[in-house]
Amino acid sequence: xxxxxxxxxSRSDQFAARQAAQQEVFLREVDDALREDQTIxxxxxxxxxxxxxxxxxxxxxxxxxxxxxxxxxxxxxxxEAFTKALDQVEGGNLKAxxxxxxxxxxxxxxxxxxxxRTMQGAIAAQQGKADEAAKIFAEVAADTKxxxxxxxxxxxxxxxxxxxxxKPQQVIDRLKPLAVPGNPWFGNAGELLGVAYxxxxxxxxxxxxxxxxxxxxxxxxxxxxxxxxxAGQLGVDAVDDPxxxxxxxxxxxxx
Numbered sequence: 001x002x003x004x005x006x007x008x009x010s011r012s013d014q015f016a017a018r019q020a021a022q023q024e025v026f027l028r029e030v031d032d033a034l035r036e037d038q039t040i041x042x043x044x045x046x047x048x049x050x051x052x053x054x055x056x057x058x059x060x061x062x063x064x065x066x067x068x069x070x071x072x073x074x075x076x077x078x079x080e081a082f083t084k085a086l087d088q089v090e091g092g093n094l095k096a097x098x099x100x101x102x103x104x105x106x107x108x109x110x111x112x113x114x115x116x117r118t119m120q121g122a123i124a125a126q127q128g129k130a131d132e133a134a135k136i137f138a139e140v141a142a143d144t145k146x147x148x149x150x151x152x153x154x155x156x157x158x159x160x161x162x163x164x165x166x167k168p169q170q171v172i173d174r175l176k177p178l179a180v181p182g183n184p185w186f187g188n189a190g191e192l193l194g195v196a197y198x199x200x201x202x203x204x205x206x207x208x209x210x211x212x213x214x215x216x217x218x219x220x221x222x223x224x225x226x227x228x229x230x231a232g233q234l235g236v237d238a239v240d241d242p243x244x245x246x247x248x249x250x251x252x253x254x255x
Contacts, residue, residue, distance in 0.1 A: 078104060078112045085119065094123050114140055114150035121157065134161040152178055156188050163192060171196035181212065187219035191227055198234075207236035214238035 081104050088097035097119075104116040121136035140146055140154035159166065159174050172193060179190035190213045197206035210231035214224045215238065231238035 078109070082112060082115065085116070089119070089123065094127060098123050110143075110145045111147055114143065114146035117143075117146075118150055118154060121154065125157075125161065130161050134158050137161070149184070152183075152185055156185050156192070159192060160188075163195075168196040168200035172200070179209065181216060186216065187213055187223045187227075191223060194227065194230065203234050207231050207234035210234070211236050211238035 081100065085097050085100035085104065088094075088100055101116040101120050104112050105120070117136055117140045121133045121140065124130075124133035124136060134157075137154040137158035141151050141158055143151065146154075155174060155178065159171055163171065175189040175193045175196070178185040179193040180186060183189070190209055194206040194209045194213075197203070197209065210227040213219055214228040214231060216224070228238045
């Protein structure tokens with residue numbers, strides 16, 4: 001159960017502080033996990049809600065009003081059901097976890113529904129059911145009632161799973177709105193978008209985008225290294241600070 005602050009103001013302050021401190025960490029881990037198809041691991045670690053406030057705080061889904069209106073009703077049954085499903089997945093029981101998510105999808109509010117569907121998509125992907133996973137992510141992405149962060153995440157996951165079957169322009173149309181500096185998905189969406197530009201023969205746009213991602217310090221370093229190499233292959237200098245880049249590459253070279 002979530003602890004209730006003594007006053008509305010202190011509750012709001014705690015929510016805001018938790019959101020600011022944890023959302024950046026969550027987004028960074030999602031950024032890396034998307035590349036390794038470990039969405040389940042991220043949801044397992046960050047998706048254990050202590051009432052609705054933790055889920056809302058970590059994912060930045062709705063803000064204080066959503067928490068204030070729904071905390072009493074969803075923190076109990078929905079939170080407990082979601083945690084049990086995560087426990088099943090954590091124990092390697094993907095089938096049982098998937099079955100436990102079904103009631104949440106049918107009867108919960110938009111936030112938990114989106115979380116449950118995202119988890120189902122991740123389970124399908126981990127089971128090697130790429131088509132099924134892509135279909136689920138497509139449904140989440142198209143759900144106008146789902147919180148926007150989940151829709152954006154689902155869009156990136158859907159496109160990444162279907163990338164080889166999509167035309168470059170289709171990838172561009174889907175990901176270009178997300179591949180902008182300041183967007184949490186700039187790194188992942190931008191990397192895929194850049195490759196789509198390359199496949200279309202637009203190396204100039206691809207190189208410029210890779211360079212922009214490589215120089216963005218809010219993007220995880222592992223992803224920055226990848227796009228820096230891609231930019232270099234296209235003849236674009238993506239090194240913001242040469243000495244800093246040497247220092248960061250050195251440990252990886254020594255391994």
